[in-house]
Amino acid sequence: MKGMNKVKNLKKIGFEQSKYDEIIKYLIQDNGYWLENDKWDLIEGIFIGKRIYSSRYIDFSSFENIYLKNELKYYIVYSFKEKLLKNSYIVKITHTFKYLLAFINENYSKYKSFNDIDKNTFRLKFRNFLLNNGFKLVGNKISSNEMNNIPYILDFIKDFYDDREETEKDICYSKNIQGAKIPASGANNTKNNQINFNEIPMYYRYTVKRYFKTRITKNSWSTCCEYLLRVNYFFDYFYTNGYNDEFLENICREDIEKYIFYTLNNRKDRAKIETTKYIAWIRTFLEYIQMAQYDKAPKREVSFLIFQDDIPKRELAGDVIKRAKFIPEPILKQLDNNIMDLDRPQYIPIYILLRETGWRGTDILNLRYHNCLEQIWNNKEQSYNYYLCGEITKTGIVQLKIPIRDKVAEMVQKAIDKAKVSSTEENNPNKYLFNTYEGKLKGKPLAKQSLLSTMKRLIEEKDIRNANGELYHFKTHSLRHTRAKEYVEQGMGISVIQQILGHRSMQMTVHYATVSENVLYEKWKDTEDLELFKVDIVSNKLIEVDTSTDDGENLIRYEYVKKNLDAVRVPFGVCFKASKVPCKQQMNHCLTCASFCTTTENIPEYEEEIQKVKSQIEISDKFGRELWAEKNKGYLKLLETTVEKVREHKLVHKNGKSREDS
Incomplete structure (x- = not known):
């Protein structure tokens, strides 16, 4: 035994000497x-x-x-x-x-x-x-x-x-972990370049490190750092209050109740969205180590330890987005008209691209000069169109391509040419389009905070004020919401907006899909001008409508459609056949035809059509048109089944090899 220890000590001495030589x-x-x-x-x-x-x-x-x-x-x-x-x-x-x-x-x-x-x-x-x-x-x-x-x-x-794998160490540095989701601007200080497990009690440290190894390449680096803060808080509470090693294995509901009571009181003046994480994220952590059968996981079912009702209600993502600050049109015009007067000209193209695309600031700053601009042939126009190409790190899109106007593409090309001349392997190894060429942040993209500071100076210089007479407060994400609103007002389909913005789900895009008050007023004014329903405000009775007038004709036509016509959503329009007349094609269309072929290229069309049909169903339910709703629901099911097969098989053709599955 002593001989083995001696060998180990000699190996340790040799290893430490070699590290010292480094x-x-x-x-x-x-x-x-x-x-x-x-x-x-x-x-x-x-x-x-x-x-x-x-x-x-x-x-x-x-x-x-x-x-x-x-x-x-x-x-x-x-x-x-x-x-x-x-x-x-x-x-x-x-x-x-x-x-x-x-x-x-x-x-x-x-x-x-x-x-x-x-x-x-x-x-x-x-x-x-x-x-x-x-x-x-x-x-x-x-x-x-x-x-x-x-x-x-x-x-x-x-x-x-410490020569162990990085994720096994007590301090993990982001730069040493392959696959870690680090922002384009990097993680360059002690607050965000490392995950430090030293505050976790030694008895549970391996358990926590093992758990974080499962998350560290799935979540963003900043999310992992935030997660560790909550786990630290959890363990610190129990050890500070006299609990010892092995408390977690034997934890009971009463212990959790004490933790929740303390947390909610300790954070009563803090944002609910953050307080929620101190309970919800802990439950996720405990559920995982229990399902994965970690030896130090709680013996009691986590579902009996932390209840859903324990988690403070917080604003939904949609509610937060609805409160997002769109840039008012008068201010937007002033910003656009004065942008060339920025005191730091290198930020002008960044602002223009934010306005043009609606991308996040980090996505624009992450553009690389060697692959960010591409020309793609357009069969319809018989010409090449410019596309901006970039990685959307938040949603994991490796390369998103969206069309941009020729003038904007010309500006991007000038930035590319400038970057190529200025860049070396030493000052821009990652080929950033908007790079910092000297100083402490050399080799990193231009800082978003510096853009905000530059815009703030412009706003002060040009005296750009909001409706309350205060200097306008600028945020880059406001440009994203504003651009999404513009897309909607221009009649662009939700599925197309989703792809341009790089959203993971259409639900998120729908939250952005709002219109300005001016457009809302115009739509409302259109319906007011029709005056379909005239009511005597004294007797509350309908006023007789003169059918010889345009107003009367509109009202009569509406009532006829409501009572006698199907008004079922079909591809590229609405079917207004009489409700009593059967039609084999109304709900089947080409989707069930033996000669019909569809591929993944058609998925955006399916998604757009599905949204339109769902909207039609909502209208049908609202006005009690059960027949409309029933037929549209059948059509919706057919659409969703078909697109599911397309995603699975890539190509669906009844006369092809997938016929038996169609």
């Missing part, structure tokens, strides 16, 4: 500047290039322990080169070196790596050391953020020496 190799970069010099000059071209807070140097010369010094150097250089920390924050951390050195000399002078130091012990000792040297406590923390953050250096070094 650190040395990394520090040899830039002609050995980082390794050989203990006093780094901030104004050097290979470093920050300027003074920060009047500081010019980062001085490591006082560190006598060469191993810890080189690990600390590696942390600083790597964080600088990979843009994990702001340059100003790096300089702030180095201000703590005087205290850190004295602390290390007192407690860890003989250690050969930060990896050998227990973080919790280090944190406690370092806090006491600082208190003994004049620092004060604010709550449970030292009054200096830089001092409080020193222990995170241990996390970084321990992660470096």
Whole structure:
């Protein structure tokens, strides 16, 4: 047994030595500047290039322990080169070196790596050391953020020496996980570039990490970070209130009731949509680990622990969207007319594309110059049409192509040409169309927040105000809602709008499918002008209609249709045959014909027709026309059955190989 342990220890020593050699190799970069010099000059071209807070140097010369010094150097250089920390924050951390050195000399002078130091012990000792040297406590923390953050250096070094798969580590970095859904702008700071499991109790840490491994490539990275916050909150509540290891396996309804009561009271002034996650997401987590038979899952059925009624009611997605702020037409015209006066011209084409397409800001910023513009042959017009091509990351559409006007395509082509000239493998490795070519965010798309700031300055300069006389507040997503509204008002079908906007479901598109108050008024005015139903407001009796007038003729025609005609929705129109006359083709059409062939290319037509038929059924039900509703329901069933077969077989032809299934 001792022999085996000795072999393991030798392997561990060998492994740690090889990792330490990696650190040395990394520090040899830039002609050995980082390794050989203990006093780094901030104004050097290979470093920050300027003074920060009047500081010019980062001085490591006082560190006598060469191993810890080189690990600390590696942390600083790597964080600088990979843009994990702001340059100003790096300089702030180095201000703590005087205290850190004295602390290390007192407690860890003989250690050969930060990896050998227990973080919790280090944190406690370092806090006491600082208190003994004049620092004060604010709550449970030292009054200096830089001092409080020193222990995170241990996390970084321990992660470096940890050779396990990324999702098995206590800290997972997004850049090291293949398939992680990272936004185009990246995840570049400690708030969103990592998922840190260190706050999860050790007893349950493996369980939580195993669960997150199932989600980390399915949900966006930001959603995973949010999810961990809720799980942390859940465990923190129970451990803070005296529960111990194994509490989860034996948890009962009474325990959950206490948690829910605390959560709802603790978050009573917070947004309900967020509070809901502290209960609903926990239920999802517990349900999964129970169904997957994790050894530390609750023994009781989760359905008996957390009830549906426990979850606070929140606004539905549709309700949130209905409250979305469409840009009023007068303001929209002012923005469009003044957009060329933006003080940062590189954002002009971004705004124009947001207006033209209705895409999300992140989708426009994610465009790549080598594949974002394409010409596709149009048989009907006998010419090539321009299409904008991009990845819709939120809904997982790898490449969406939508038509754009020639003038807009010309603008995109100019941006492409400019990007090609300005881009190198070093400053734009991902070939972003709207790239940042220098600075901390070099190689990332232009920032959406910078666009908003630029638009805000334009609004102030041009004095663009809302109906209340206040300067207009601009949001990029408002352009998306506004463009969707324009599509609807132009008569575009819902299924086509869904494809252009890159929605996952038509239901989401329907929420966008509204019209402006002006168009609503015009439609209402049209019906008012008909005056089909004239009522004496005194006697509440119908006034006799003069059938010789246009109004009377309209009313008579409506009543005739209502009583005698089917008015059944059919492809490309409505059938107005007499209700007593049978018709074999009215509900069958070509769909059941032996010569009929349909493919996946026709799916948008089916989807549009299905929506129209459903609308017709709603009207029929509303006015009590059971015959209309019944026949349209039959037609709807035929449509839905057919499109289901098309999706399954790709091609449906009764005289083809799928005939027996048709």
